[in-house]
Amino acid sequence: MSRETQTDQPADADLPGEPGAAALPGALPEGLRAELVAFRRDMHMHPELGNQEFRTTAALKHRLEAAGLAPRVLGTGTGLVCDIGTWDGTRPMLALRADIDALPIPDTKTGVPYRSTVPDRAHACGHDVHTAAVLGAGLVLAGLDRQGLLPNAVRLIFQPAEEVLPGGAADAIADGVLDGVGRIIAVHCDPRVDAGLIGLRHGPITSACDRLEITLDGPGGHTARPHLTTDMVTAVAKVATEVPALLARRVDARSGLAVTWGRIEAGHACNVIPQHAELSGTVRCLDLPAWREAPDLVHAAIDEIATLHHAKTQINYVRGVPPVVNDPVITELLRAAQTARRGSYAIEDTEQSLGGEDFSWYLEHVPGAMARLGVRTPGSQARYDLHRGDFDVDEQAIEVGVELFTAAALIDGNPDGNRL
DSSP states (O other): OOGGGTTTSOTTOOOTTOOOGGGSSOOOOHHHHHHHHHHHHHHHHSOOOTTOOHHHHHHHHHHHHHTTOOOEEOTTSSOEEEEESOOOSSSOEEEEEEEOOOBSSOOOOOSOTTOOOSTTOBOOSSHHHHHHHHHHHHHHHHHHHHTTOOOSOEEEEEEOOTTSTTOTHHHHHHTTTTTTEEEEEEEEEEEEEETTOEEEOSEEOSOEEEEEEEEEEOOOEETTOGGGSOOHHHHHHHHHHHHHHHHTTTSOGGGOOEEEEEEEEEOSSTTEEOSEEEEEEEEEESOHHHHHHHHHHHHHHHHHHHHHTTOEEEEEEEEEEOOOEEOHHHHHHHHHHHHHHHOGGGEEEOOOOSOOOTTHHHHTTSOEEEEEEEEEOTTOOOOOOTTOTTOOOOTHHHHHHHHHHHHHHHHHTOTTSOOO
16 A cells, blocks of 8 residues: 555544444553653663663563563673563464664764664664554553453563664573463564555565675785786675676576675785785575575585686685565554554555565464564654664654554454454
């Protein structure tokens, strides 16, 4: 559905034949709405890098315990898991996942009171919004559970180190966060989508992302006699330009396998051929089968080009994350949840991103889906992007995330209703 077709509907209207927000309990109380905005702003002011999220973990633990819940801090020392309701051991739980870490970049926003107070640290990817939304959903669902209105237990996962390859999801899974879980859902902020809307897609919604580090070595020499040595600068330049081109001819173009360099370093003097060069970048891939083949293909291409120029190589290929591949059934659960709260006009199709997300590791174990959470102020001409120091959100997105998560839990957990 195009954005143009959505703008002539109010954000809280219902279309004919749609159940509307009144069909489900669990509306977000006004006081909790303000509390979640304050929680997000406090988290934004105190960003913590992956596996260092001690303050954030303590704040989450304190608030969940104040609600009568029993969160468990993960074995890595940061992040936590918390169940809402009592699991009967039979019907698997739905998990709601948030990531809690920040990025090692400066916050360049001006004119906002919640700007980061930590030098060279910023929540520039929206993890503070994801966290506030899952926290809010947990508090709302806990209230429903006390009233006997929660049809099945729900698990909250507050995961550390999403920004650290291969991602903190693997440690969380090893710590048992998926035990008893049959389905998992998450959101990711999208500055291209208006607040109030979500974006959905069946199948791959992100790409795989791996890290690649290469060193090249040779005897070095005088720039007057490159024929007597390994011309290291030329060798590293050829690897940088020809490896991506070679790979493009060895995989199906539809797989989207792409090597992109972020750093190249060689030499210190204009008349000295260096002995050593370094190159690092990322390998991204849209297709899961091609991603599984990527390490062998990349190694072979690098060795072929480097050998041609008589350079010795050492390759450090760091597996990152596979693509997030949305399960169609769980994607439709998210569609039903958003429709129930805000109407089908509050949903738009979204494209596959070339960004990586370690939510994909959960999907290697259980079916799940990720939605794009709109964070752009409707009508705004500002253009923010993820991983930029000036990234910010329309905080209405927090309420939308809470609504989405709570409705999904209620619809999914009702065995007597038509789940989808």
